[in-house]
Amino acid sequence: MQFTLEDITADEIDRRRGVYGPLTDSVRDLIDAVIRTEVDAADIDVARRRIDEVVADLRSRQIDGSYGVRFNTDAVGMPWGNAVMGVRNAIAPPVRTVADREGVTAEFTLGAAYEGPAHHVHGGVCAMVLDQVLGEAAAADDIPCFTGTITVTYRRPTPLGALSARAEIVDRDGRKKIVRGTLSDADGVTAEAEGVFIVPKNWSGPSNLK
Numbered sequence: 001m002q003f004t005l006e007d008i009t010a011d012e013i014d015r016r017r018g019v020y021g022p023l024t025d026s027v028r029d030l031i032d033a034v035i036r037t038e039v040d041a042a043d044i045d046v047a048r049r050r051i052d053e054v055v056a057d058l059r060s061r062q063i064d065g066s067y068g069v070r071f072n073t074d075a076v077g078m079p080w081g082n083a084v085m086g087v088r089n090a091i092a093p094p095v096r097t098v099a100d101r102e103g104v105t106a107e108f109t110l111g112a113a114y115e116g117p118a119h120h121v122h123g124g125v126c127a128m129v130l131d132q133v134l135g136e137a138a139a140a141d142d143i144p145c146f147t148g149t150i151t152v153t154y155r156r157p158t159p160l161g162a163l164s165a166r167a168e169i170v171d172r173d174g175r176k177k178i179v180r181g182t183l184s185d186a187d188g189v190t191a192e193a194e195g196v197f198i199v200p201k202n203w204s205g206p207s208n209l210k
């Protein structure tokens with residue numbers, strides 16, 4: 001797994017989060033608005049031109065390729081392009097986990113952009129969120145792991161709206177960690193997952209990533 005070291009302070013990371021986080025929130029809101037708007041075709045045309053202008057402005061100075069996973073010399077991580085929790089990724093719901101002694105928990109909202117069956121979450125999105133949450137549980141006491149195998153059991157359709165996820169390591173065997181987790185709505189579990197997460201063989205990044 002490749003990481004990029006950035007020699008910047010925690011304050012600078014906070015400053016950047018303060019600059020890019022609100023932009024990402026606005027774009028996430030734009031995605032939702034594009035799905036749900038019913039304004040006239042002429043207004044859509046004006047909106048499209050305005051969006052194209054903003055895109056041209058942002059692209060006037062940009063990096064090559066994807067954002068990557070960056071960290072500073074104190075091992076503070078910036079996985080800001082991450083599809084599930086990235087600070088600079090408007091596709092990310094975002095899902096942010098909180099760690100405790102046994103595992104990790106996340107509370108988040110999946111809106112119109114994540115629909116599969118009518119008014120319910122796309123099964124692939126459920127799997128994506130569970131992969132991330134289980135992966136973070138696997139990494140909580142060590143270093144980021146690769147998903148080797150993940151199995152998702154869909155117990156009932158997951159409604160769009162407020163959801164939570166929970167994951168814990170249940171077994172360890174050498175570089176392998178077996179992790180189990182759940183996705184839930186207010187009425188209980190909608191999907192369960194079990195995964196084998198594998199610590200990379202030749203890890204060159206820092207341990208105890210924050």
Ligand SMILES: CCCCCCCCCCCCCC(=O)SCCNC(=O)CCNC(=O)[C@H](O)C(C)(C)COP(=O)(O)OP(=O)(O)OC[C@H]1O[C@@H](n2cnc3c(N)ncnc32)[C@H](O)[C@@H]1OP(=O)(O)O
Pocket residue numbers: 003069070071076077078079131132133134135136139144145146147148149173174175176196198199200201209
């Ligand atoms: C800076 C801040 C960062 C923050 C990051 C946020 C957290 C990140 C959260 C991200 C979350 C999202 C995460 C993502 O999205 S990760 C992206 C999705 N996953 C991948 O792309 C992984 C692709 N596969 C590989 O790279 C390799 O095949 C891996 C690394 C998995 C194993 O290759 P390696 O060369 O290491 O394996 P080995 O041959 O030495 O075998 C070692 C042991 O493992 C067992 N095994 C092998 N393969 C599998 C398998 N597929 N299932 C089950 N078990 C498997 C094998 O039997 C053996 O067991 P044993 O015989 O010893 O008992």
